[in-house]
Structures are given as C-alpha cells and as structure tokens.
Amino acid sequence: xTIGEAALRGTSTPAEVRRSATGPTAGLAEGYAQxxxxxxPRDWAYDVLLFAQRNPKPCPVLDxxxxxxxxxxxxxxxxxxxDVPRYxxxxxxxxxxxxxDAGGHWRDDLVAFLxxxxxxxxxxxxxxxxxxxxxxxxxxxxxxxxxxxCRPAGRLHGPLVVSMRYVPGHLVETARAVTARMPAVHGxxxxxxxxxxxxxxxxxxxxxxxATMPHDGDVPVFWACGVTPQAAVMASRPPFxxxxxxxxxxxxxxxxxxxxxx
Amino acid sequence: xTIGEAALRGTSTPAEVRRSATGPTAGLAEGYAQxxxxxxPRDWAYDVLLFAQRNPKPCPVLDxxxxxxxxxxxxxxxxxxxDVPRYxxxxxxxxxxxxxDAGGHWRDDLVAFLxxxxxxxxxxxxxxxxxxxxxxxxxxxxxxxxxxxCRPAGRLHGPLVVSMRYVPGHLVETARAVTARMPAVHGxxxxxxxxxxxxxxxxxxxxxxxATMPHDGDVPVFWACGVTPQAAVMASRPPFxxxxxxxxxxxxxxxxxxxxxx
Numbered sequence: 108x109t110i111g112e113a114a115l116r117g118t119s120t121p122a123e124v125r126r127s128a129t130g131p132t133a134g135l136a137e138g139y140a141q142x143x144x145x146x147x148p149r150d151w152a153y154d155v156l157l158f159a160q161r162n163p164k165p166c167p168v169l170d171x172x173x174x175x176x177x178x179x180x181x182x183x184x185x186x187x188x189x190d191v192p193r194y195x196x197x198x199x200x201x202x203x204x205x206x207x208d209a210g211g212h213w214r215d216d217l218v219a220f221l222x223x224x225x226x227x228x229x230x231x232x233x234x235x236x237x238x239x240x241x242x243x244x245x246x247x248x249x250x251x252x253x254x255x256x257c258r259p260a261g262r263l264h265g266p267l268v269v270s271m272r273y274v275p276g277h278l279v280e281t282a283r284a285v286t287a288r289m290p291a292v293h294g295x296x297x298x299x300x301x302x303x304x305x306x307x308x309x310x311x312x313x314x315x316x317x318a319t320m321p322h323d324g325d326v327p328v329f330w331a332c333g334v335t336p337q338a339a340v341m342a343s344r345p346p347f348x349x350x351x352x353x354x355x356x357x358x359x360x361x362x363x364x365x366x367x368x369x
Numbered sequence: 370x371t372i373g374e375a376a377l378r379g380t381s382t383p384a385e386v387r388r389s390a391t392g393p394t395a396g397l398a399e400g401y402a403q404x405x406x407x408x409x410p411r412d413w414a415y416d417v418l419l420f421a422q423r424n425p426k427p428c429p430v431l432d433x434x435x436x437x438x439x440x441x442x443x444x445x446x447x448x449x450x451x452d453v454p455r456y457x458x459x460x461x462x463x464x465x466x467x468x469x470d471a472g473g474h475w476r477d478d479l480v481a482f483l484x485x486x487x488x489x490x491x492x493x494x495x496x497x498x499x500x501x502x503x504x505x506x507x508x509x510x511x512x513x514x515x516x517x518x519c520r521p522a523g524r525l526h527g528p529l530v531v532s533m534r535y536v537p538g539h540l541v542e543t544a545r546a547v548t549a550r551m552p553a554v555h556g557x558x559x560x561x562x563x564x565x566x567x568x569x570x571x572x573x574x575x576x577x578x579x580a581t582m583p584h585d586g587d588v589p590v591f592w593a594c595g596v597t598p599q600a601a602v603m604a605s606r607p608p609f610x611x612x613x614x615x616x617x618x619x620x621x622x623x624x625x626x627x628x629x630x631x
Contacts, residue, residue: 153418160418161433368557369550
C-alpha cells in the first residue's frame with residue numbers, strides 16, 4: 108500500500124489497518140493513536156524502561172507487555188508479533204531482517220514497549236489548521252539523528268532522534284500549543300528553526316523517512332521521535348531486539364484524544 | 370516544626386527545608402516541587418518502575434537513582450538518605466522504623482524512586498484563587514485508601530491512594546483545569562464528590578494525614594496520591610523498602626512550573 112492509497116483509507120478502522128497495511132501508517136485510521144515498538148529480552152527490560160523514564164520526550168511509554176506476551180491493553184485483539192506493517196530485527200545492534208511478520212523471530216523472554224508516536228497529534232494539528240506537508244506530498248515523515256545525547260540508563264545510551272514538519276511561520280505557536288497538550292505522544296517541539304542547532308546538516312537528507320518540500324514562509328519544527336530507542340539499540344548493541352520500521356507504526360484502538368491532558 | 374511554623378517559612382529555600390524540616394512539608398519552600406520517595410532493592414526495581422508506568426496518575430516518576438546511589442538530578446546537593454523529614458522503613462510489608470535519618474538503613478543495592486507530589490500543584494491552585502482548607506487549618510493533607518485496585522506489575526499490586534481537598538463548588542472546574550496541566554504531579558482529579566464512589570466510608574477518618582473541615586458549599590475533590598506505592602509495599606511485601614512518611618516529602622530544587630505542560 109502506498110501513502111496515496113493510505114490517504115484514501117483515512118476512515119479505515121484500526122483493526123483493518125493492523126490486518127492490511129504494509130507501508131507507512133501516517134494518515135491511516137485517523138483519530139486513533141499510533142505507537143512505536145521496541146521489544147528486548149527481559150534482562151534488558153529495566154534498562155529500556157529506565158531509559159524511557161529518563162527521556163520522556165522521545166520515549167513516552169504507553170504500554171509494556173508481560174515477558175513473552177504479544178497482547179497489549181492498547182488494542183485487545185491485536186497480536187504484536189504480526190500487526191505492525193514492517194518490523195526490524197536486530198542482533199548486537201546490527202539490522203538482520205526487516206520482515207512484515209515477526210512471528211518467526213519472537214522469543215519467550217521478550218518484553219515489548221509501545222511508545223507514543225507523533226502521528227497521534229496530527230489530527231489535532233489538522234483540526235487547528237496546521238497543514239502537514241509530508242502527507243500532502245505523499246511521503247513518510249522525515250526523521251533525523253541529532254547531536255544531542257539522551258540521558259543514559261544502565262547499558263542503554265544513544266542520540267535523540269527527531270521528526271520534522273514544515274509549518275507556516277504564523278502557525279508555529281499554534282502547533283506548539285496544540286502538541287504541548289499531548290505529552291504522552293512527544294508533546295511540544297524540542298526545537299524550532301535552524302537545524303544546525305540540533306547538529307542536523309541537511310534537511311533534504313533525513314536519516315529515516317523521506318525529504319519533504321517547504322512552502323514559502325515555512326519553518327522547520329522538530330519533535331522528539333519514538334525512533335530514539337531504535338537509535339539506542341544501534342548504539343548500545345543489546346544481543347537482540349525487535350522494533351517497528353520507522354514510519355510503520357502499530358495502530359492502536361485508543362482515541363488520539365485520550366492523550367490530550369487539557 | 371509544626372505546620373504553623375511551616376506557614377511562616379514559605380519563603381525558605383529548598384536546601385533549608387531539606388536541612389531543617391522535621392514535620393509535614395506542605396507550604397514549605399513555596400514554588401518548588403516536592404516528591405514522594407520509595408527505595409527498593411535492585412531486584413525489585415523493574416516491578417516498581419513498571420507499576421509506576423502502569424499507574425501514572427498515582428505514580429508519576431520524576432527521577433530514579435543508580436543502585437546504591439543517594440543523589441538525584443532533582444536537587445544536586447541533596448542526600449536522599451537524610452534529606453527527607455521523616456522516613457518509613459519496611460521489612461516484608463511491615464513498618465519497622467520511622468527515623469528522621471535513613472542513613473543507618475540504606476543499602477548498597479537500593480534504587481530510589483522520586484514520585485510527583487500534589488503539593489507541587491498547590492501554588493498553582495492558590496494563584497487561581499482556590500483556597501487550601503487543610504493548610505488554613507494547620508493540618509497535614511488527608512489521604513484515603515480506596516477500593517480501586519491499581520494495575521499490577523510483576524510482584525507489585527495494591528490499592529489506589531488519594532489525597533482530598535475541599536474545594537468551593539464554584540471553583541471545582543478551576544481546580545480541575547489547573548491540575549490537569551500538571552500530569553507529572555498527579556494531574557486532574559480522579560474523582561469529585563461522593564467518597565463512597567471510591568469506597569471511602571468516612572472523610573473524617575483518613576488513612577494517612579489529618580481530617581479537615583469543609584466550609585459551606587465545599588465539595589470533596591480527590592487526586593491520585595504518591596502514597597500509592599507505599600500501599601503497594603504494604604500489600605505486596607517486598608523484603609525491604611524505605612519510603613517517606615506520608616506528608617513528609619523530599620523538597621526538590623525544581624520549580625513547580627517545570628511540571629506544567631501547557
């Protein structure tokens with residue numbers, strides 16, 4: 108499924124998206140929260156949970172499974188082993204597979220973390236009149252590895268990853284205010300303007316996702332991104348991990364609005 | 370020091386309060402966040418952190434120490450072993466000591482969790498014109514064990530504990546809105562009105578803290594309380610734990626306002 112098809116499917120249910128989507132999930136099952144996935148052996152679970160606690164902007168935890176489990180309170184009938192459109196399987200920090208079904212890789216000692224995703228605040232941005240250039244352009248959201256180090260936890264360390272959306276200058280404050288109300292899905296931007304301040308050299312060469320085109324008067328706005336734990340996996344090399352592929356999220360049965368605090 | 374003296378000391382610095390306070394800390398070092406403490410052996414740390422993640426209203430985690438450590442990013446010069454006015458020491462769920470200094474009880478494998486406290490939103494309530502009856506009356510805030518079970522995590526389970534403040538009826542919505550903006554310190558109330566809905570039989574007999582007197586037209590408003598992990602210790606009986614004594618909080622160097630999300 109391409110993003111073009113995705114846009115057509117904005118009214119799909121979360122269960123339909125979990126069953127059928129194979130590409131990036133932005134715009135799918137509109138109004139429902141999406142989540143990043145990282146599953147690690149039980150022995151590493153405390154490190155991941157503490158890393159998330161110490162870095163709540165990129166790693167807001169929405170749910171944690173029982174060891175070996177594949178069920179989540181975020182979607183009662185979902186199976187985390189196969190209901191993400193595309194997975195990444197990691198061994199000692201190296202990407203070893205990118206399957207559409209992780210059933211063959213799942214282990215009995217895996218603990219899965221579902222982490223808030225900025226796609227979740229996009230319906231609120233749209234409602235507030237903030238256009239989404241990358242969706243208009245049929246792209247995956249661009250993501251960048253910054254030069255900011257997260258606060259380490261146990262054996263886990265790594266850089267902050269951000270997603271970027273071009274926002275018309277006069278709507279930057281609106282975008283900030285709307286997203287600040289949703290801290291469980293990354294909250295307010297971490298930076299507005301000059302990408303060099305984050306150590307990002309070239310917005311046209313994202314580390315994950317696709318480059319997007321600004322309109323005249325657009326300003327780049329950066330939000331903390333749930334790919335950050337994946338960058339920590341790359342940097343910290345746990346023996347094994349399964350994550351989602353960037354942009355290919357787990358779509359939950361929870362309404363976006365649930366994560367708006369006021 | 371009594372609460373009466375405490376009121377006089379609203380302009381004390383956090384470091385002064387940490388050094389000298391021996392009683393409840395409501396109203397002390399006004400404008401600075403206060404925190405609940407629970408320290409458990411490293412072997413129980415994942416259970417506590419997961420319990421907190423699964424019950425974010427009562428257990429918003431502000432910081433977690435390294436095993437055996439007694440330093441926190443919330444107050445660089447503080448010593449968690451002695452800078453809380455009063456501690457509780459637990460063995461297998463039984464209270465065995467209530468010292469003013471926990472240095473003699475601290476262990477090399479303890480991991481300390483600092484958890485948001487509703488005292489932190491009280492300056493915002495005051496600013497919004499919401500009176501604090503229990504402070505006016507020179508009492509500790511009343512806390513109640515409810516009949517709502519928290520979502521268990523590993524070996525930890527237990528009931529939700531709430532703090533209660535009488536709020537004039539016409540200010541209940543103000544109090545809700547002000548506190549909703551501060552999810553890291555318990556956020557919006559969990560219940561307004563009839564205490565029986567929480568399984569609380571008699572507001573004049575709190576489980577912790579002191580009974581307070583309503584004014585005509587006051588409504589009881591209940592917020593999730595950071596004593597909840599302490600109730601989980603009582604219910605789940607880990608071999609060892611150190612907590613603060615209810616109402617006797619760790620005063621941080623972090624401004625209240627840091628925890629306001631919008």
